[in-house]
Amino acid sequence: MTPLLSVQGITKRYGMHFGCADVSFDLYPGEVMGIVGESGSGKSTLLNCMAGHLPPDAGRVVFDTRTDGPRDTITMSEPERRMLGRTDWAFVHQHARDGLRMGVSAGGNVGERLMAVGERHYGNIRDKATDWLGRVEIDASRVDDRPTTFSGGMQQRLQIARNLVTGPRLVFMDEPTGGLDVSVQARLLDLLRGLVRDMGLSAIIVTHDLAVVRLLADRLMVMKSGRVVEAGLTDQVLDDPQHAYSQLLVSSVLQV
């Protein structure tokens, strides 16, 4: 089986510091990978390198494209990479404001990716947008409201709808539940889990919240100072951490 995404030796330096150093892993279709670590451990740098937002200093990110099979996304041309970013990839930002157009209605936000890939029928775009608002539990009557009038949890759900509308195969999530209160987090996680299972999505989730990876991730990587210190099945890593840092991380949480 070809991995959907194969990350090989990704290294990113910031001057003398390592953002992330020599990270490699394979992600198979339908799999959810969690990346945990404290702030400054290089999680977000790694995610941005994989998603094409940051050029890594070394390494390959090979994605199994629909048309041409496995391709290195680092060396592919920018139009191709941006096309991938609009179709097969999705990126959920920690702050919904970074991922949404705040001056554009909810329907327009969801429809943007559809229009970007050539949909030119207003009725269809609107139907799909309304359908997706329903799937992320936003009332259809809010379709013409701007995200500025939405609560934090709704904005985050809207961002997810906007990203998933083109049926991507791989979703990058950067702290998707950060900054939300616990009950809203729980609902969002529930929703995400449903969507990931229903659509057979593969996802890479960066978080410092162990509850999130416990619920969503099949596999887990623990990062410290830019390096992967432990990797394995989620339950295995969380229930029987081997590396000293993983043990510290797990024991820092009251109850997982």
Add this chain to the structure above:
Amino acid sequence: MTEYNFAYLDEQTKRMIRRAILKGLAIPGYQVPFASREMPMPYGWGTGGVQVSAAVLTPQDRFKVIDQGADDTTNAVSIRAFFQRTAGVATTTSTGDATVIQTRHRIPEDTLSEGQILVYQVPIPEPLRFLEPRESETRKMHSLQEYGLMHVKLYEDISRHGHIATSYAYPVKVEGRYVMDPSPIPKFDNPKLGDMAAIQLFGAGREQRIYALPPYTQVVSLDFEDHPFEASKADHPCGMCAATDSYLDELIVDDAGGRMFVCSDTDYCEARQAAGHKGKDAA
């Protein structure tokens, strides 16, 4: 007349602007940066159009200036006088007689012919500007043809107003490649942009951009399949010349709700009146 170089600008500047114009003509719809000069008028009054006109004028030209279709408004009168004084060219108000027409926000009603040049004054040349404020990003979007955002604007129009409410500066796609802002002409004029016999040049002085449409260029107004583009105008005949095919201005004539509709193109209206057409409000 002797105190100025022909058409105010020095020859090196005109040469630089001509190069930008030629590049613009070679890549229809592409915004060519140019070193815009300070002109003896404020930004927003047509500094871009004036520089383009200065670069294309020759002593044999007959020059016409219209402002919202009219030959007799402040802007039109001043720019016409400016070139009369600095270039000594002949001026006219007749669309057919002019060889260079500088325009603000209208395309003349009369069909233009080969050999004529239409110069537009452009306030904001970037059609994506209000959706994407970063210039670096809009340039990338143009170069990669990522124009989905333009439809987001039209989508917002329909969701808010039930139809595409953008009525001026309506975005167009040129030769299936560049999305272009046609300057704030009413969308009634959009169909005239395409397949025009005359050369169309666009100058934005403050934004330092020149772009162009060579003759007989394909220009398509953006729309949705189920909300097609429609060139709209006030549904009235002209009060002065009874024309039903021209773009109309609405005038408030008293404080009791009285109004009349007249052609915005004064030359077209006067020519029709001279030919004996008479509207219901004509004296």
